[in-house]
Amino acid sequence: MYAQMIKSEATQEDPEKLTAFQARIDAGEKIEPKDWMPAGYRKTLIRQIGQHAHSEIVGQLPEGNWITRAPTLERKAILLAKVQDEAGHGLYLYCAAETLGVSRDELTEMLLDGRMKYSSIFNYPTLTWADMGAVGWLVDGAAIMNQVPLQRTSFGPYSRAMIRICKEESFHQRQGYDIMMKMAQGTPAQKKMAQDALNRFWYPSLMMFGPSDKDSVHSEQSMAWKIKMNTNDELRQKFVDQTVPQAEYLGLTVPDPDLTWNEETGHYDFTQPDWSEFFDVLKGNGPCNRERLAARNKAWDDGKWVRDGLLAHAEKKAARRMAAE
Amino acid sequence: MSSPNAAYPDTPDTNAKPKRHEWPLWEIFIRGQHGMSHRHVGSLHAPDAEMAIKNARDVYTRRNEGVSIWVVEARHIAASSPSDKGPLYEPSESKVYRHPTFFDIPEDVGAM
Numbered sequence A: 001m002y003a004q005m006i007k008s009e010a011t012q013e014d015p016e017k018l019t020a021f022q023a024r025i026d027a028g029e030k031i032e033p034k035d036w037m038p039a040g041y042r043k044t045l046i047r048q049i050g051q052h053a054h055s056e057i058v059g060q061l062p063e064g065n066w067i068t069r070a071p072t073l074e075r076k077a078i079l080l081a082k083v084q085d086e087a088g089h090g091l092y093l094y095c096a097a098e099t100l101g102v103s104r105d106e107l108t109e110m111l112l113d114g115r116m117k118y119s120s121i122f123n124y125p126t127l128t129w130a131d132m133g134a135v136g137w138l139v140d141g142a143a144i145m146n147q148v149p150l151q152r153t154s155f156g157p158y159s160r161a162m163i164r165i166c167k168e169e170s171f172h173q174r175q176g177y178d179i180m181m182k183m184a185q186g187t188p189a190q191k192k193m194a195q196d197a198l199n200r201f202w203y204p205s206l207m208m209f210g211p212s213d214k215d216s217v218h219s220e221q222s223m224a225w226k227i228k229m230n231t232n233d234e235l236r237q238k239f240v241d242q243t244v245p246q247a248e249y250l251g252l253t254v255p256d257p258d259l260t261w262n263e264e265t266g267h268y269d270f271t272q273p274d275w276s277e278f279f280d281v282l283k284g285n286g287p288c289n290r291e292r293l294a295a296r297n298k299a300w301d302d303g304k305w306v307r308d309g310l311l312a313h314a315e316k317k318a319a320r321r322m323a324a325e
Numbered sequence B: 001m002s003s004p005n006a007a008y009p010d011t012p013d014t015n016a017k018p019k020r021h022e023w024p025l026w027e028i029f030i031r032g033q034h035g036m037s038h039r040h041v042g043s044l045h046a047p048d049a050e051m052a053i054k055n056a057r058d059v060y061t062r063r064n065e066g067v068s069i070w071v072v073e074a075r076h077i078a079a080s081s082p083s084d085k086g087p088l089y090e091p092s093e094s095k096v097y098r099h100p101t102f103f104d105i106p107e108d109v110g111a112m
């Protein structure tokens, strides 16, 4: 997902406090920033929300790549609005993380020097305009699968950020599907581009949910804390079940020869992605890892004079006001 | 009852860290179209109030969500403490007569 392979921290604290805390969560209460919480809960959330925020920000790059080359002015305006939304999503999430006592600059620095990760999906290139369709349809679609249940997460600020984000996401997925429909109904060359985009983004999209975590201790803890709401496999299955008919409608073929509808389970059987590729991308060896991080570092460095200058100006103005009073 | 303090927690290790030169955090309040009060919608960083309002417009009113923006620097917000929940809110629990449904008015009297 936008937060993958989040390790939850073991917690060693007053058992009585821990029991009371868990009881609040089980009763569906929201945990707010100033409430007592186990150190592990706080740490795990900072890692998870931070990674989620980084994904929103880095996720602007593959789509930003096509803003200047969108085929029409309208498509350009739509893509620009979509990418701007993602910046907002990053902001909502950074703010949620900040309520846990980490600063924005700290989070940014941890992204820039590689201590924190972002979703593997954004390390794949966007080669044609059809990729803008595939990203909106599949990548935002997969993100929605995960974000909708997270609206009910136990941590108040995270839950509220998710509610805002979910309101905006369906526009993202629909604009992507709209591009796919246009391409799939277009000339043979356009349809081929659409099929090629689906071929390249299918398995990376399945990887977004992370490897199977059925037996993972970490996800068990996170699920008890309600900061993870479903297993990775559950969400992946849901995504496949939802997406396959949408591909059929487009007249495109999901690149999985073993994909079959299973009468008995009421779900599609499908081929797992190549998990060695996933781990390789996480390690930094995906097609675009270096490029993405370099772009973020450049933006941060190039923006330094603006950040410093505006702050100096604001401080000077405040000092002058103080002197006048 | 403890005295009011900041809206966000100071985690143990934040104090130990060197002070950062970061734009301050602002809390954003938006009044929607239909005459409701300003409502807290989120926060953002900005060097000053003017920029905070501009950024708030870009982030929190992209879909006609509001007609008016308030910004308050987060450090100026005083907040009650979770441990005061009892002393602050319990007194009202026993005062059911503050709700109109406490009183039985005969139907013959008509709407009231």
Ligand SMILES: [Fe+2]
Residues within 6 Å of the ligand: A056, A085, A086, A089, A165
């Ligand atoms: Fe997003």
Ligand SMILES: [Fe+2]
Residues within 6 Å of the ligand: A086, A140, A143, A169, A172
């Ligand atoms: Fe999105």
